[in-house]
Amino acid sequence: MTNRISHWIEGKTWSGVADRGGDVFDPATGEVRARVDFAGVQEVMEAVAAARRALPAWRNTSLAARGRVLFAFRELLAARKHELARIVSSEHGKVESDAAGEVARAVENVEFACGAPQLLKGGFSENASTGVDVYSLAQPLGVVGVISPFNFPAMVPLWFVPNAIACGNTVVLKPSEKDPSAANFIAALFAEAGLPDGVLNVLHGDKVAVDGLLEHPDVKAISFVGSTPIARYVYETGTRHGKRVQALGGAKNHMVVLPDADLDLAADAAVSAGFGSAGERCMAVSVVVAVDPVGDELVAKIAERISKLKVGAGADPESEMGPLVTAAHRAKVESYVDAGLAAGAELVVDGREVRTVSGEPGGFWLGPTLFDRVSPDMSIYTDEIFGPVLSVLRSATYDDALSVVNANPYGNGTAIFTNDGGASRRFQHEVEVGMVGVNVPIPVPVGYYSFGGWKDSLFGDSHAYGPEGFHFFTRTKVVTSRWLDPSHGGVNLGFPRNT
Ligand code: NAD
DSSP states (O other): OOEEEOOEETTEEOOSOOSEEEEEEETTTTEEEEEEEEOOHHHHHHHHHHHHHHHHHHHTSOHHHHHHHHHHHHHHHHHTHHHHHHHHHHHHOOOHHHHHHHHHHHHHHHHHHTTHHHHTOOOEEEEEETTEEEEEEEEEOSEEEEEOOSSOTTTTHHHHHHHHHHTTOEEEEEOOSSSOHHHHHHHHHHHHTTOOTTSEEEOOOSHHHHHHHHHOTTEEEEEEESOHHHHHHHHHHHHHTTOEEEEEOOOOEEEEEOTTSOHHHHHHHHHHHHHGGGGOSTTOEEEEEEETTSHHHHHHHHHHHHHTOOBOOTTOTTOSBOOOSOHHHHHHHHHHHHHHHHHTOEEEEOGGGOOOBTTBTTSOOOOOEEEESOOTTSHHHHSOOOSSEEEEEEESSHHHHHHHHHHSSEESEEEEEOSOHHHHHHHHHHOOOSEEEESOSOOOOOTTSOBOOEETTEESSOOBSHHHHHHHTEEEEEEEEEOOOTTOOOOOOSOOOOO
16 A cells, blocks of 8 residues: 655644645655645645644743753754655655765754754843833744755755744744655654644645645745745745745856866866756756866866766665656756757767666666756756756856856856965855855855855845844844833923933
């Protein structure tokens, strides 16, 4: 019998009967490993109502008690990280070592949230006016929705959930329907850590669940991560319904290689950042901009490294790159290889030749693919492919390379490879991208900074996690108070001011 994955509402698995559902695959074999329930309007109502019921008590729970839950969760997560990594790998397809990296970054965010009491401290001004004190409070928003993509089923929910609950909010998490099990594992672990029922609920499903959260009047804020068209839709719909929204979208990340760079380092980085997680990362490098004259040598070095990559099942410790998440996604990525060829790009390595891996013809395999002499008008350059397809563009000068990066509508991550400190300093100043690496290909900020791109890679004005995460999940209140003393008195109709 096929395994069933359902919602987690008010501290337990939902026991109703779902009208709709979806298949969850093992990407390495192509077999259906489970069915996941899709929420209808009624289930959205149930999950939000549970979060609403849990809010008053959780909001009034002391910082110390909230902190103890987060510390306990951190310990449980660290102790069971391999189990979670295996769950991620089995539904997403990424290799287990990569999934373990995802979980490790998630632990960082939990550790940051453990510092909530320090981060929620307000300001206090004694005697702002004679006998008058002014202070600020950071209070939770209420019920918040978190909607996450398939590519980081553990890390992205944990970009938001720890901070949201540390701030005193209650949460409805809507994970991707493609790999839903990590969210349930996380919710059960939070329950084990002592999180009261209803503070974190998991609602599975598709657009119906997302729209339900976007329109529900009791949901006060939405943190979304996914593709740019959906991020834009979520931002516009959520804000129209009066919610605070941060919506992180897609990416096309460029790695600029200057003539003085260490080309072995750059080639290692291009292959790691281009093909790790089969390119299904919002911080993947999908474009290498080679500044003359390094193009030929760099392409040769990248191709040589690709030839040694081991594609295989995520559970095989020898594998370096797993399959794509679904057959439909593989077909879409493959169609870009055809489009690149038709547009005249030079196909240096053709990943379509990788078909049967580990004796599994049904797996969603596509090998690493390298295009050279790509131009900015080709669809392999303009579109986010989100697969193992790396494009190399040639640029005559640093200025040309910078113009290419800045003309791109996305602005998530970028990296420069050079040994010239002045050039790198100029790049970090001039480039219109939210996260910049210098000789670092995937500059994902550590948990005590915040994560977010510019332009079409983020809608809203708060980045995810870190200090901006705390800012997003709270609203401030300023109190002006006077305690009577013998010097008070007198009517004054003027606007309050300092005299
Ligand atoms: P997606 O946009 O298809 O789905 C994201 C979420 O939105 C899922 O929970 C999905 O169920 C829901 N959704 C899908 N279609 C919807 C619709 N029509 N209406 C309402 N909700 C809908 O993204 P994905 O394929 O799961 O993830 C990959 C994308 O996410 C890539 O574009 C990647 O760059 C992006 N991403 C961005 C970041 C970032 O931080 N900027 C991080 C990870 C992934």
